[in-house]
Amino acid sequence: MTANRQEGLDPGERAANTAPPARPVVRRGRPRSDRVHRAILDATRELIIENGFSRFRLEHVAARAGVGKATIYRRWPTREALVLELLMELASPHIEIEDVGDTRVELLAATTNAMRALTETPFGPVIRALLSHIACNPALGDPFRAAVVQGRRDAVAHVMERGIARGDLDPHADMDVATELLVGPVYFRLMFGGELTLDFAERVVDSVSRGFSSGRDSGAGR
Amino acid sequence: MTANRQEGLDPGERAANTAPPARPVVRRGRPRSDRVHRAILDATRELIIENGFSRFRLEHVAARAGVGKATIYRRWPTREALVLELLMELASPHIEIEDVGDTRVELLAATTNAMRALTETPFGPVIRALLSHIACNPALGDPFRAAVVQGRRDAVAHVMERGIARGDLDPHADMDVATELLVGPVYFRLMFGGELTLDFAERVVDSVSRGFSSGRDSGAGR
DNA sequence: GAAGATACGGTACGTGCCGTATCATATGCC
DNA sequence: GGCATATGATACGGCACGTACCGTATCTTC
Numbered sequence: 106m107t108a109n110r111q112e113g114l115d116p117g118e119r120a121a122n123t124a125p126p127a128r129p130v131v132r133r134g135r136p137r138s139d140r141v142h143r144a145i146l147d148a149t150r151e152l153i154i155e156n157g158f159s160r161f162r163l164e165h166v167a168a169r170a171g172v173g174k175a176t177i178y179r180r181w182p183t184r185e186a187l188v189l190e191l192l193m194e195l196a197s198p199h200i201e202i203e204d205v206g207d208t209r210v211e212l213l214a215a216t217t218n219a220m221r222a223l224t225e226t227p228f229g230p231v232i233r234a235l236l237s238h239i240a241c242n243p244a245l246g247d248p249f250r251a252a253v254v255q256g257r258r259d260a261v262a263h264v265m266e267r268g269i270a271r272g273d274l275d276p277h278a279d280m281d282v283a284t285e286l287l288v289g290p291v292y293f294r295l296m297f298g299g300e301l302t303l304d305f306a307e308r309v310v311d312s313v314s315r316g317f318s319s320g321r322d323s324g325a326g327r
Numbered sequence: 328m329t330a331n332r333q334e335g336l337d338p339g340e341r342a343a344n345t346a347p348p349a350r351p352v353v354r355r356g357r358p359r360s361d362r363v364h365r366a367i368l369d370a371t372r373e374l375i376i377e378n379g380f381s382r383f384r385l386e387h388v389a390a391r392a393g394v395g396k397a398t399i400y401r402r403w404p405t406r407e408a409l410v411l412e413l414l415m416e417l418a419s420p421h422i423e424i425e426d427v428g429d430t431r432v433e434l435l436a437a438t439t440n441a442m443r444a445l446t447e448t449p450f451g452p453v454i455r456a457l458l459s460h461i462a463c464n465p466a467l468g469d470p471f472r473a474a475v476v477q478g479r480r481d482a483v484a485h486v487m488e489r490g491i492a493r494g495d496l497d498p499h500a501d502m503d504v505a506t507e508l509l510v511g512p513v514y515f516r517l518m519f520g521g522e523l524t525l526d527f528a529e530r531v532v533d534s535v536s537r538g539f540s541s542g543r544d545s546g547a548g549r
Numbered sequence: 550g551a552a553g554a555t556a557c558g559g560t561a562c563g564t565g566c567c568g569t570a571t572c573a574t575a576t577g578c579c
Numbered sequence: 580g581g582c583a584t585a586t587g588a589t590a591c592g593g594c595a596c597g598t599a600c601c602g603t604a605t606c607t608t609c
Binding site for chain 2: 594595596597598599600604605606607608
């Protein structure tokens with residue numbers, strides 16, 4: 106997420122594209138300060154956690170970061186763009202699921218990774234404050250979904266494939282809803298209350314693995 | 328709005344509680360107009376759906392409802408309180424799950440009720456806009472959880488009990504995470520993208536019912 | 550039926566923050 | 580050393596906030 110803020114003066118070249126715009130190799134004049142960049146992102150994180158997004162003011166960011174307002178606007182066109190960069194930065198470390206050769210452990214990791222990111226890192230308070238905007242504002246939601254959510258889906262899909270290859274999972278297990286089943290409950294509790302504990306994660310994973318159905322033929326099974 | 332016995336309580340005194348701001352029954356002077364109350368809530372619903380919560384302006388509500396701004400502030404202390412009342416009003420019709428004698432149908436109803444409320448009624452856009460506030464602001468979240476979320480939990484619990492009694496569900500099926508498993512995926516997709524279709528609901532319910540595990544002993548099962 | 554109390558639609562006001570513009574100064578590259 | 584750009588500061592018009600008043604309308608109480 107670093108090293109791409111090059112608004113404005115860049116001649117013609119960059120359409121709003123997915124690829125991080127190649128920074129022009131030669132750049133005359135005073136270079137932008139990495140210290141300023143970090144200070145702004147840090148202040149953004151702190152203030153969102155303290156006040157939520159609705160009371161999040163760029164003027165407060167500038168004040169806390171010890172920076173002029175214009176310096177922020179020079180780097181990010183909107184406050185959504187600023188917050189998106191923060192969100193990506195915080196989310197990226199908690200996506201991947203290591204192959205440890207044990208399907209249950211890996212399924213559990215899908216749930217606990219999401220859970221611990223929410224409970225033990227600043228990602229939790231930040232995304233909590235941004236849920237509505239991710240859901241309502243495509244400028245924030247679309248890039249977030251493309252990167253973070255899709256990353257999680259891919260990670261879960263790999264776990265499922267490995268589990269099926271090992272014979273631990275039903276080959277007909279529904280990959281298309283696996284992420285929803287493993288991670289959805291965590292976000293449900295984030296929004297609507299309830300403990301986010303290891304015990305909860307284990308119950309979720311066990312239920313998803315074994316299912317609710319009795320052995321009988323009638324009723325809940327397909 | 329229901330009459331509510333409040334004796335000598337000052338009308339401005341009431342905390343933001345589950346009940347609408349009920350006035351003392353005996354009240355001198357001109358009474359508050361129910362027509363105005365409705366017009367404000369209707370305008371609120373329309374404007375949130377049209378513009379989302381972030382561009383939701385009380386001045387627009389006043390204009391569309393044909394009402395003075397002060398009239399809104401006289402009834403609700405903050406715009407969150409106003410929107411909370413709307414939210415409660417919209418949520419209540421989609422909670423209960425009828426006993427139809429068929430466990431799968433009832434489990435499916437737990438998921439589709441939540442889903443259809445989000446896709447086919449104004450509840451969807453409204454709660455989407457309020458997710459952050461519900462997650463972050465106890466003044467909004469606590470009453471919502473107490474009424475709506477707990478109501479859903481109870482409904483799901485009854486479905487589970489009936490399913491167990493019928494022999495369709497494993498008596499050890501984990502009630503404590505059932506709501507999360509059946510409804511969590513729906514809210515996950517509301518926030519993070521993906522279709523909210525009947526097919527999706529059926530996949531969720533079938534997966535929860537049958538589980539991912541193969542018949543084998545190793546791996547994913549408990 | 551009169552008097553008092555409160556709600557009503559409307560308007561004006563001070564405040565806070567937005568996003569932009571423009572300073573003088575600082576800092577790095579040639 | 581000179582140039583180009585970044586930086587912190589400040590000022591600006593604009594919008595919506597939340598409050599405080601109007602004059603009027605509609606109830607209850609006497």
